[in-house]
Amino acid sequence: MNKESIKINPQIIFTNGQLNGPDVIHKKKYLSQLNGLFEDAAAFKEMAGDQIAYEVDAWCPVTEGTEGGLFFGLTHLYPGTVGDEYFMTHGHFHEMENRAEYYWGIEGEGMLVLMDKEGNTRGETMFPGSLHYIPGFTAHRVANIGNGILRFGACWPSDAGHNYETINTEGFSKRVKKIDNKALLV
Numbered sequence: 001m002n003k004e005s006i007k008i009n010p011q012i013i014f015t016n017g018q019l020n021g022p023d024v025i026h027k028k029k030y031l032s033q034l035n036g037l038f039e040d041a042a043a044f045k046e047m048a049g050d051q052i053a054y055e056v057d058a059w060c061p062v063t064e065g066t067e068g069g070l071f072f073g074l075t076h077l078y079p080g081t082v083g084d085e086y087f088m089t090h091g092h093f094h095e096m097e098n099r100a101e102y103y104w105g106i107e108g109e110g111m112l113v114l115m116d117k118e119g120n121t122r123g124e125t126m127f128p129g130s131l132h133y134i135p136g137f138t139a140h141r142v143a144n145i146g147n148g149i150l151r152f153g154a155c156w157p158s159d160a161g162h163n164y165e166t167i168n169t170e171g172f173s174k175r176v177k178k179i180d181n182k183a184l185l186v
C-alpha cells in the first residue's frame with residue numbers, strides 16, 4: 001500500500017466526546033442566534049447573547065446534497081434555562097422532508113422533541129446510550145434537561161438539508177420546561 005492511499009480518519013475522543021480530524025467542521029451556536037425561539041422574550045433579553053448555547057462537530061465526507069451519502073455530527077449542548085425553558089437546539093425539518101436520522105445520547109440528560117407535519121409533538125428522553133430514530137417528515141430539537149453538558153451524536157443523509165424557517169415562523173407545538181424541578185413537555 002503506498003502512502004497516498006492511507007487516509008487519516010476523524011477520531012471520536014471518548015473522554016470529552018469531541019470529534020477531531022483535518023476534515024471535521026466545528027460550529028458554534030450563540031444564544032443570540034436563537035432569538036425568537038424561547039417563550040420568555042424578556043428573560044431572553046436579559047441574558048448574555050454572546051454565550052454559546054451549543055457546538056457541533058461535523059464530518060461531511062461527501063458534498064452536501066449528494067444522494068446516497070451520510071453525514072456524522074456530535075452536538076454539545078450547554079445546560080441552562082431561559083425563564084423556565086431549558087436550553088435547546090434550534091430544531092428543524094429536513095429540507096428533503098422524507099429524510100430520516102439517528103440521534104444517540106453520549107453524556108448528560110436530554111429530551112428529544114419530535115413534531116410531525118400535523119403539529120403533534122412527543123418527547124423521548126436522552127441519556128448515555130439512548131438511541132433515537134427520527135423518521136422523515138418530523139421536526140427534531142433537543143433540550144438539555146440536566147445540570148451538566150449534554151452530548152449526543154447524529155447521523156443523517158447528505159442530501160437531507162435543513163429547513164429552519166418553518167421552526168422560526170411556526171415553532172414546535174410543545175416546549176420543554178422546568179416545572180417544580182422536573183422536565184415536562186408542555
Ligand code: F6R
Pocket residue numbers: 056073075089090091092101140141154156160162
Ligand atoms: C442534522 C442534525 C443535527 C443538528 C444539531 C444542531 O440533521 O439534526 O446534527 O444539526 O444537533 O441542531 P440544529 O441544526 O437544529 O441547530
Ligand code: ZN
Pocket residue numbers: 092094101140156
Ligand atoms: Zn436533522
